[in-house]
Amino acid sequence: MIEHSQRAVEDVIITDELARRPSRAADLAAENRALARLAEAMIADPQRVLDQLAEEVMELTRSESAGISLLERGEGHFRWVAATGQFAPFRNGTMPRDASPCGEVVSRDTVLLFNEAAHIFPALRDVQPKVYENLLVPFRVEGEPAGTVWAIKHTPEGRFEREDARVLESLARFAAASFRLHSAVLQRDRFFDLSRDLLAIASTEDGTWKRVNPSFTRILGLSEDDLIGHDFAEYVHPDDQERTRDVAARLAAGEVVDQFEHRVLCKGSGYRVIQWHAATFPPQGEIYCVGRDVTQERAAQAARRDAEARQSFLLTLSDTIRTLVDPVAIFHEACRLLLEWLRADRASYVEFDPAADFARVTLQFGGEDGGKPSDNARSDDRAWALSPARTGQLLVIDDAAASGGISADERAALASLQLVAFINYPLRKDGEHLGAFCVGQSRPREWTDAEVELISETAERIWAAIERARAEAALRESQARLSAVFDGLPVAVGVSDRSRNFVLVNQAMTRFAPDNTMPSADGRRWRWTARHRDGTPLAADEFPGARALRGERVVPGIDMLYTDDSGREIWTSVAALPVRGAGGDIIGFVAVVSDIDALMRSLESQGTLLAELQHRVRNILAMIRSVVRRTGEGHTSLDDYVAHLLGRIDAMARTQVLLTRSAGADVDLDGLVREELRAQLAREAQFEISGPDVRLSPKAAEVVTLAMHELATNSLKYGALAHPEGRLRIGWKLEPRNGEEWLVVRWKETGIQLADGRLIRGFGTDLITRRVAYELKGQGTIDFARKSVLASIEFPLVPATSVLETTPSAEGGK
């Protein structure tokens, strides 16, 4: 069947005839003209080039119809993409591949000439006008047959020649090339249309757009009509025009421009930032431009830059105000920075008291007040602080004169303050509305969100800093007070670490810790001693600090002796408490040292006084017993007895007065003697006293006083003082005997008559002759001659210290 068919196909293929037929010469001129027209059509309208080809084929092959059939991809038929002449009506029609000569040509990929092909291909049978000879050549795309170019004779006598086949092949090759070019142009145009970027061609000659892609409409809202033939800088932002022309000049000079950016007006929505990459291609003199919309990118970058700048500003602000301690200084510095940054001219800090309807401008910077904090102001005096102060709402006013949110009164007040644009940022704490931070200026401005944000952040920081400064000031004050108290404490207080080094001491402690350790051991001496009850010394690990480090609370403390730099021992009471860290472990101790020296000395002195008193009372009583008993001897009358007794008791009383001036005080011999004589009412002219400065111990003073009393009493009654011509001389001297210093007192009365021979005896004699010997380890004598009385008392001035006498008993004179 197939063979039969093939045979039948061969019956209508008469290609061989071409070789046998005579052929005309090639008309190369006509052929060139045809190719030139095709080339023009290619440039003018690539869509039309195949139709033009068909026209040229028909012309050059002198046929009645011509056309181009292309296999549709994936389909089993040809489409007549071009058709002219008698078959022009069939343009764009289709024909099954198997039922047409085209299929044979594509299959064999060669020139075929058919004669009355309708005999074989039924599809052609009913086609009018009737097809006689039909010459076809393969139409190759990329070397493969993809269709045919054909020419038809519709008359029986019409004959194709070899020349027709050659021309047809020539034109078909050209058409195939054109087709490829066409496809490339189509592809390019599709990219051109598809591109998201702006693609355009501009003229270097007149600076107008030649061609623009649809992205111009999509991105900028500009149509071809808006652009083609218009200056390419027409829609550029006025500020960018000059740069744009500079770049155009560079392009014209052959430079390639990359990443040039300018702002281009977008119809209906401001400017967009376009980044261009462009180059000029001479000799056409066209600028090829590729533009990209980087508006969002740039906005994001700008926002980032703004945010960074804002962050940097806030950091600077924080750094600046952190170092300040004065709330006013904090406010002024912060405002100076903020106003400089914003180029605004004033700021204030308003505190609001809702109960009193008072807005107090507590801090102000800039403005007509020049930064002076204002006095309390009724809120309507400061209208610009009013609304936010009342409502606690953020208020952003670009132009007070034009803003609807401001009452007439406020507007007038604002006008008087020359305050036109301002932001009032409410300050809240724990939900309570406290006041506002206000920034303003005398000219209108459009506050940006970023500025509002910045002001709010600044306000919060200033506020926090001021609160901190106030708290710190209060703390400092409190610390200063505490420090003053600490330093002024009458006790020494120190905080020591575990190594017994003080980390904190008050003034008083410096005295007890010259090397800043506890217990002080500055290398020169061990300064602290203490004793147990039994008199044994405390070991260092029994000291209060050591005990506190073991966790013990040594309170109220133990008595310790501290040796100061001069070697003086000072009684102290030392207490210590452990200091525990967060974990409960002992990190040191607090030592408290009280100077109880005066107290201890006073106690000691009191004890001494008490013992001394007991001692004296005992002596006095014993003496009185003795005096009472011995005075009785040798007196004839009771009056005489009483007088003697009283005189002796008075003398003892005087001694006591001298001795009790202070505990353990010694007594001046000269004063003692004069006092005694004065008490006896002796006339100054009658006695003479001479001797070096001598001080007597209490016991010696007592004995000497009583001796003087007895002698003076006797003298006044019977001796020198009883006679106008009588004279009394009392003298004393110091002399060394056996390595000791002795006091020798001489009593000498002259010019007397001892008529009845009454002499001092009994108690008085006993006192001088025996008590001096017994108690003072010396000797006393008394000698009564007829006209004189001579007594002597001699004893060593050795320090015969009683435990009850706290100072040396006697000292030699000068």
Next chain:
Amino acid sequence: MNRQTLHGRKVLIVEDDYFQALETQESLQDAGAEVIGPTGDGAEAERLISGHAIDAAVIDINLGLGASFELAGMLKRHGIPFLFVTGYDAAVIPAELSKVDRLSKPVCSWKIVETVETLLAP
């Protein structure tokens, strides 16, 4: 005080205060004792102890040169009973002498006599 309870007894008085010594002496003498001393001097007292067959002693701890217990030690060595007449409290008395009778000043002389009697009781 005329009971003569201390008749023939030799009692040493060591007391630095003349009048106190005198009174103690008189009281002991009233009780029939033979008083050795009195003396206020430690060295003298030692001589007296060595030179007399002393039966008992009345001693003031303070003899003018501070507390001294040497005399007490000596009496103890000699087996002579004695008592302290003192203004000191117990704290200053050495442990080995803590059992010695002690009369705190001021003291009545009859109390001294009574204590000496106790010391010498069989």
